[in-house]
Amino acid sequence: MSRVFRTRHRFWSPLAALGAALAVSACSGPFSALDPAGPAARDLAAVWWVMIAGSAVILSGVLGLIGYAFLNRDGLRDVPDRVWLIGGGVGFPMVVLTALLAWALPTGESMTGARGEVYEVQAEAYQWGWRFSYPDGAPGETGSEAGVLYIPAGEPVDVAVTAVDVIHAFWIPRLAGKIDAIPGQTTHLRIQADEPGEYRGQCAEFCGLGHAGMNFMVVAYAPGDTGAAGEGDER
Numbered sequence: 668m669s670r671v672f673r674t675r676h677r678f679w680s681p682l683a684a685l686g687a688a689l690a691v692s693a694c695s696g697p698f699s700a701l702d703p704a705g706p707a708a709r710d711l712a713a714v715w716w717v718m719i720a721g722s723a724v725i726l727s728g729v730l731g732l733i734g735y736a737f738l739n740r741d742g743l744r745d746v747p748d749r750v751w752l753i754g755g756g757v758g759f760p761m762v763v764l765t766a767l768l769a770w771a772l773p774t775g776e777s778m779t780g781a782r783g784e785v786y787e788v789q790a791e792a793y794q795w796g797w798r799f800s801y802p803d804g805a806p807g808e809t810g811s812e813a814g815v816l817y818i819p820a821g822e823p824v825d826v827a828v829t830a831v832d833v834i835h836a837f838w839i840p841r842l843a844g845k846i847d848a849i850p851g852q853t854t855h856l857r858i859q860a861d862e863p864g865e866y867r868g869q870c871a872e873f874c875g876l877g878h879a880g881m882n883f884m885v886v887a888y889a890p891g892d893t894g895a896a897g898e899g900d901e902r
Contacts, residue, residue, distance in 0.1 A: 704866060705859040707843040714771050721763065785857070787825040788816065792835035792848040792870065795877030820863040820887040826856045836872035839885055845871045860887035 703709040791798040799816045818824045828837045830848040838845040839858060846856040848870075860866060870881035 702841055704841040704861055704864075705843065706861075707858060708841055711844050717770060718767065721767070725763070785823050785825045786819065787827060788818065790816065790826050790828045790837055790848070792828070792830040792837065792874075792881075794832050794875050795870075795881040797881070797883045814883040816868070816883060816885045818858065818860060818885060818887050819890045820860045822890060823857055823859045826858060827853050828856060829853045833874050834872055835870045835874050835881070837868070838871040839866055839868040841866050842885065847872065858885075860885070863887050863889045 701712050701715065703712045787802070789800045791800075797814050797816075801817070816826075826837065828846055828848045829852065830850045832850060834850070835848040836845050837848050837856060842860055843856055843858040846854050848854070864887055866885040866887065868883045868885055870878060872878075874881065
């Protein structure tokens with residue numbers, strides 16, 4: 668028996684280590700919302716982790732009740748049906764969802780932008796690319812680079828997003844959440860990069876055959892460094 672256990676242990680241990688490594692590595696990378704590089708993205712990541720932790724607690728409670736019911740079949744029979752229906756089916760979900768809503772609403776509101784004197788750029792989506800325009804004198808304003816957005820690092824930036832043909836979605840996973848780019852309308856998203864560097868963005872709404880290639884780059888330059896528009900390491 669011990670030899671069988673040791674054999675299984677030798678078999679499963681490397682798989683467990685590989686699974687843990689993959690899980691950790693999946694939290695990083697240019698398109699990972701769990702590898703934040705700005706305040707908005709950190710708030711979103713915090714909401715995600717709270718949801719995961721809450722889901723784990725709820726799942727553990729449900730599995731515990733199932734296990735208890737199998738081990739002690741008479742133990743739950745004295746609980747009135749009304750307690751399960753009203754308490755478990757109505758009261759408990761309302762408490763959990765209300766708490767989650769109260770936690771998440773301020774985060775979403777903080778990313779809508781257009782509140783006060785903040786540096787603003789324009790992002791226009793089309794099939795299948797992005798055009799960016801800037802206030803007078805901003806780095807990259809007169810450049811010809813398509814699909815590159817320049818922003819000052821360490822400062823909030825409001826992005827006014829629109830589209831010319833179909834609905835697209837503006838998303839920089841490491842800097843902020845997603846927002847729709849709608850023809851004839853302008854939506855606003857507030858982003859901020861903590862450090863100078865390059866951050867990957869993409870369209871997050873299927874918009875046609877060229878959707879997969881509708882990516883862009885955000886270059887965050889040091890404030891006052893007008894020559895930083897074409898520099899930076901990918902982050």
